[in-house]
Amino acid sequence: MSENYSTQFPSVRGQVSDAEWAARVNLAACYRLVDRYGMSDLIYNHITARIPGSDDHLLINLYGLLYKEITASNLVRIDVEGNILAKPDTDYGINKSGYVIHGAIHKARPDVGCIIHTHTRAGMAISSIGGGLLPITQTSMRFAGHIGYHDYEGPAIDLGERERLVRDLGPHDAMILRNHGLLTCGATIQQAFNTMYQLELACRAQVDALAAGGDITLPPAEVLERTAHLYQPGTRRPYGVLEWHAMLRLLAAEPGGYPPYDQ
Numbered sequence: 001m002s003e004n005y006s007t008q009f010p011s012v013r014g015q016v017s018d019a020e021w022a023a024r025v026n027l028a029a030c031y032r033l034v035d036r037y038g039m040s041d042l043i044y045n046h047i048t049a050r051i052p053g054s055d056d057h058l059l060i061n062l063y064g065l066l067y068k069e070i071t072a073s074n075l076v077r078i079d080v081e082g083n084i085l086a087k088p089d090t091d092y093g094i095n096k097s098g099y100v101i102h103g104a105i106h107k108a109r110p111d112v113g114c115i116i117h118t119h120t121r122a123g124m125a126i127s128s129i130g131g132g133l134l135p136i137t138q139t140s141m142r143f144a145g146h147i148g149y150h151d152y153e154g155p156a157i158d159l160g161e162r163e164r165l166v167r168d169l170g171p172h173d174a175m176i177l178r179n180h181g182l183l184t185c186g187a188t189i190q191q192a193f194n195t196m197y198q199l200e201l202a203c204r205a206q207v208d209a210l211a212a213g214g215d216i217t218l219p220p221a222e223v224l225e226r227t228a229h230l231y232q233p234g235t236r237r238p239y240g241v242l243e244w245h246a247m248l249r250l251l252a253a254e255p256g257g258y259p260p261y262d263q
């Protein structure tokens with residue numbers, strides 16, 4: 001029996017609603033950007049997005065593709081339990097156990113349109129430090145009092161841990177999975193990406209500061225609190241709107257070698 005692991009996928013543009021196609025293009029762009037900014041981990045991890053106007057249907061990557069190979073047409077449509085509703089004609093499937101963290105949050109937080117989970121070097125480093133993410137830079141201050149922590153319980157996630165994941169995320173849009181990695185979510189794909197970019201950068205800066213040694217200076221508590229508030233999405237402006245167009249221009253100008261994300 002021959003196996004079909006081809007990475008050539010026909011366009012599904014004519015077969016899906018305009019809203020789903022737009023979600024597919026933006027989600028594929030998000031995978032490319034997470035990779036572009038050094039946040040991918042071989043073929044692992046997921047970014048999931050709700051399809052607007054659907055009955056809790058989501059889009060997820062085919063398990064086995066590089067983030068660089070993900071396109072609007074090769075994303076898989078699933079229900080919130082992780083059952084496949086539509087996928088390309090391929091022997092690639094989805095990583096159902098990897099979806100469990102996403103599924104728990106998508107179910108519990110209808111305000112969440114997109115979830116990004118990463119295993120970056122800086123994210124894993126900060127996830128292993130007792131004090132977690134410190135508000136030592138303007139970039140990390142946005143997370144002070146606005147980030148959850150979830151203790152590591154092993155790779156297999158049972159029903160009980162799903163409840164604890166949701167509890168530990170609370171109302172926030174970012175969570176550090178201790179001894180594991182990072183997670184962000186947002187009302188939109190664009191906003192979830194923006195938050196992950198900021199969280200990753202905050203972790204990298206903290207790793208650098210700790211490695212440099214010496215005393216770390218913190219601003220006064222009232223400055224931290226006010227800054228965290230001012231940088232919440234929507235306090236002054238939504239995130240990921242102005243930035244996203246710039247990000248798409250960046251992707252469009254990148255040299256080829258992989259299929260364009262918006263096909």
Ligand SMILES: [Zn+2]
Pocket residue numbers: 117118119180181
């Ligand atoms: Zn993980």
